[in-house]
Amino acid sequence: MNEMEMHMNIAILGLGTVGSGACEAVKSAIDLEVTRILVRRPKPEYADLQTEDIDDILNDPNIDLVAECIGGIHPALEYVLGAMEHGKHVVTANKALVSAHFEELENCARKNGVQFRFTPSAGGGIPWLYNLQRAGRCDTIEEVHGIVNGTCNYILDLMHTKGLDFAEVLRDAQELGYAESDPGADIEGWDTQRKCVISANLAFRTVIPEDSVPVLGIHHILAEDIAFFNENGLTCRLLMNASLQGDAVSAYVEPTLLTSAALESGVGTNYNMVSLTGKNVGPLSFYGQGAGKMPTGTSLVHDIIDIKDGISFSPSASTGPAPSKVDNTKTSHPYYFRIAAGASFPEEPIASEQVRNSYRYITTKPMTVSDAHALASRYENAFVAGYKE
Numbered sequence: 001m002n003e004m005e006m007h008m009n010i011a012i013l014g015l016g017t018v019g020s021g022a023c024e025a026v027k028s029a030i031d032l033e034v035t036r037i038l039v040r041r042p043k044p045e046y047a048d049l050q051t052e053d054i055d056d057i058l059n060d061p062n063i064d065l066v067a068e069c070i071g072g073i074h075p076a077l078e079y080v081l082g083a084m085e086h087g088k089h090v091v092t093a094n095k096a097l098v099s100a101h102f103e104e105l106e107n108c109a110r111k112n113g114v115q116f117r118f119t120p121s122a123g124g125g126i127p128w129l130y131n132l133q134r135a136g137r138c139d140t141i142e143e144v145h146g147i148v149n150g151t152c153n154y155i156l157d158l159m160h161t162k163g164l165d166f167a168e169v170l171r172d173a174q175e176l177g178y179a180e181s182d183p184g185a186d187i188e189g190w191d192t193q194r195k196c197v198i199s200a201n202l203a204f205r206t207v208i209p210e211d212s213v214p215v216l217g218i219h220h221i222l223a224e225d226i227a228f229f230n231e232n233g234l235t236c237r238l239l240m241n242a243s244l245q246g247d248a249v250s251a252y253v254e255p256t257l258l259t260s261a262a263l264e265s266g267v268g269t270n271y272n273m274v275s276l277t278g279k280n281v282g283p284l285s286f287y288g289q290g291a292g293k294m295p296t297g298t299s300l301v302h303d304i305i306d307i308k309d310g311i312s313f314s315p316s317a318s319t320g321p322a323p324s325k326v327d328n329t330k331t332s333h334p335y336y337f338r339i340a341a342g343a344s345f346p347e348e349p350i351a352s353e354q355v356r357n358s359y360r361y362i363t364t365k366p367m368t369v370s371d372a373h374a375l376a377s378r379y380e381n382a383f384v385a386g387y388k389e
């Protein structure tokens, strides 16, 4: 970057939903210019800036920053590491990459004296991760939780409020640019798991392996489940949860049944709401669009502007202990299981049950998250959700 002019040249990798949103948002920013765009196949927009060769970007000394918007692990990982090794700052919205390679990416940025930022990787347009690391600078973050997947929220909201069909609403979410290229990542909960890992890593100054965070998705939800919830004044939302438990972290993802008193029950369409509790500050909540072209592209450009303006981001600077393992054996609450009428279920945890429409609707006594997720894994098409107490 020319320090006198404070002008920053940017390369965008990938011209899909987020990449094209970032290109548009840059137009409203001062002293930022997109000078190269990596595409896999030519696109009609920004034709003069396109290249299909990453080396055109890595070897261009005039490019100060690379914005990775292609998604997935490979070749995004190699491109991002390569950019940092060539002295370029990196921003990304790619939660799959950040969740799986957090430490490696952080180390590479430090080693090469560049900034690596990833605010839109959890919460889309919400400056959640930026504020989470900020909150941790002089506080101990005790827990984080919330709705972090716009696609699932859109599906659940429209099933609840409009009685729409799951597959139809998922198609809409894809058309609106909310869903991942493989929407299984959204509806099976993996995208939320990744955002949970990234949030927990920043909150608790740790590195949690993805596969230690158990996940229940929304892909088996039926109109019958929604009818049951509506009759009982409950709203279903997919939530991530992570909290400090001594020298461990409890972290899990599950559909959650909320009363109207819960803030998350009022979160509609592609919006997210994500919250932290700090020992000093108490609860803080953040609300906004969690997916979509302009919210996410704009958040990415805010990261770029922060780098240009020298605003620090210190993911490892929070205070407090650094727990190293995930343990869900001490967190418990009641669960909802909707299973086939003929399916067996252990007697001991059942608190109440209804049988109708060929299904058993079971509410359990409080169960540990680890026991409930293990029990859920025995049923192929069951819908299982936790009750928020």
Ligand SMILES: NC(=O)C1=CN([C@@H]2O[C@H](COP(=O)(O)OP(=O)(O)OC[C@H]3O[C@@H](n4cnc5c(N)ncnc54)[C@H](OP(=O)(O)O)[C@@H]3O)[C@@H](O)[C@H]2O)C=CC1
Residues within 6 Å of the ligand: 013, 014, 015, 016, 017, 018, 019, 038, 039, 040, 041, 069, 070, 071, 072, 075, 093, 094, 095, 096, 120, 121, 124, 177, 178, 179, 180, 181, 290, 291, 292, 293, 296
């Ligand atoms: N959509 C959203 O609301 C949000 C997305 N994200 C994340 O942002 C990232 C991008 O998502 P999104 O924009 O929705 O995805 P899209 O599929 O819309 O865009 C990805 C783009 O990258 C291109 N691409 C893929 N591989 C390469 C490659 N090797 N070289 C060059 N270009 C390539 C694709 O090209 P082609 O057209 O040829 O397929 C496509 O245009 C993902 O990590 C996603 O998880 C994060 C927050 C919100």
Ligand SMILES: N[C@@H](CC=O)C(=O)O
Residues within 6 Å of the ligand: 121, 122, 123, 124, 148, 149, 150, 151, 152, 178, 179, 180, 186, 191, 290, 291, 292
């Ligand atoms: N598919 C994701 C996109 C943003 O992260 C979502 O629906 O939230």
